Amino acid sequence: MRFLSLQSHVAYGYVGNRAATFPLQRLGHEVWAVNTVEFSNHTGYGAWRGRTAPADQVADIVAGIEALGLLSRCDALLTGYVGDAALGDVVLDTARKVRAANRRAVWCCDPVLGDVDTGIYVKPGIDTFFRERAIPLADLVTPNHFELEHLTGSKVSTMADALAAARSLLKGPKLALITSLRRADAPADQVEMVAVSHEAAWRIATPLIGFEIAPNGTGDAVAALFSAHWIESGDAPAALGKAASSIYAVLEATAAMGERELQLVAAQDRMISPSRRFTAEKL
Numbered sequence: 001m002r003f004l005s006l007q008s009h010v011a012y013g014y015v016g017n018r019a020a021t022f023p024l025q026r027l028g029h030e031v032w033a034v035n036t037v038e039f040s041n042h043t044g045y046g047a048w049r050g051r052t053a054p055a056d057q058v059a060d061i062v063a064g065i066e067a068l069g070l071l072s073r074c075d076a077l078l079t080g081y082v083g084d085a086a087l088g089d090v091v092l093d094t095a096r097k098v099r100a101a102n103r104r105a106v107w108c109c110d111p112v113l114g115d116v117d118t119g120i121y122v123k124p125g126i127d128t129f130f131r132e133r134a135i136p137l138a139d140l141v142t143p144n145h146f147e148l149e150h151l152t153g154s155k156v157s158t159m160a161d162a163l164a165a166a167r168s169l170l171k172g173p174k175l176a177l178i179t180s181l182r183r184a185d186a187p188a189d190q191v192e193m194v195a196v197s198h199e200a201a202w203r204i205a206t207p208l209i210g211f212e213i214a215p216n217g218t219g220d221a222v223a224a225l226f227s228a229h230w231i232e233s234g235d236a237p238a239a240l241g242k243a244a245s246s247i248y249a250v251l252e253a254t255a256a257m258g259e260r261e262l263q264l265v266a267a268q269d270r271m272i273s274p275s276r277r278f279t280a281e282k283l
Contacts, residue, residue: 001231002030002073004065004098006058006091007080007110007220008042009035011050014262015042016081019217020224022264023246026272027228032070034061037083044118044216052083059090062097071101076231079134080110080220082122088129095137108227109138109173110220116146116182127151136172140230142223143169144180157184159194159203159283166196174198175236177226179219193222193244195236195280202237202280206248209255215262222247237280249274 003024008016017033024031036058039050065071077098079091098105111130113122131151135141149156152165162183166176174197181192190205225246229239253267264271 001075001228002032002070003076003078003224003228004032004034004062004071004074004094005078005080005224006034006036006062006094007078008037008039008083008112009033010039010042010048012041012261013216014264015217015220019220019262019264020078020080022268023221023271024224024228026268027225029228032065032074034058034065036081036087042216044213053087055084055086055090058087059093062090062094066097066101071098074098074102074105076105076227077107078110078224078227079107080223081112082126082129084123085125085129088126088133092133092137106140106227106231107138108140108142108223109134110142110223111135111147111151112219113143113147113150115144115219135169138173140175140177140227141169141173142177142179142219142226144219145178145182148178156181159183159185162194163196163201163283166194166201167198170196170198175230177223177240179222193240194283195226195240197236200236201283202240203283204240204244204278204280206244206278209248209251211255213260215251215254215260217262218247218251221250221262221264237282240280241278244280245274245277246271248276248278 021031037052154165176196178194192205226243229242249270250267254263
């Protein structure tokens with residue numbers, strides 16, 4: 001498959017396009033990466049250099065891809081971190097162009113806003129853009145626990161809460177993937193991912209790996225892996241099992257190596273062929 005991916009870029013570390021591109025390529029897919037920011041490192045370090053890409057620059061790059069006649073060959077649009085509200089219009093325009101060129105193309109929208117341990121870390125207006133403009137037009141939405149609560153205005157403490165909140169986002173998308181769920185009524189030593197459609201839902205749990213500082217970019221990698229498997233097979237629970245098994249293998253290797261950044265390259269073989277496989281259960 002061919003992915004057009006509009007996300008952030010860092011020189012050091014693995015978030016955004018750096019976390020999505022290599023896993024997709026390792027699965028055998030083409031990725032046309034367009035960077036919405038160019039940073040030295042991700043913002044989790046507290047200090048970084050670089051800047052948000054101007055909206056006209058991002059639009060110009062997409063226009064260049066379009067001029068080559070490539071959008072008709074684009075199977076999926078993957079969007080994530082939007083550094084500035086002005087980029088929102090570019091994201092929506094890109095989605096329109098891709099769908100006009102290939103009506104079967106799938107849009108996976110990762111509404112990057114923040115996380116439970118950091119709170120919100122995007123500029124004002126980005127949450128409104130995702131909630132009101134982007135998500136209703138997407139095919140797949142992939143919030144983490146924090147983003148699910150923030151987007152829906154709902155406190156998610158139980159599985160019933162999670163399912164209700166996820167389904168409230170399905171006013172356009174066919175499927176929502178909660179990329180990390182830590183609910184009060186589940187064992188504290190595990191983390192869950194949940195795929196939710198209008199008709200069904202599937203849950204998968206993996207052991208919680210103890211990190212002094214949890215790696216950033218896990219959700220970006222999961223969104224890419226799940227999207228690829230789901231689009232290819234149309235099988236949500238199978239895609240969930242494959243994505244969860246792959247990211248667990250990477251996180252396990254990252255912890256064993258004592259690294260803060262996801263070890264996507266070092267663990268690439270384990271990512272593709274995990275030794276431990278997890279299976280989704282229908283709820």
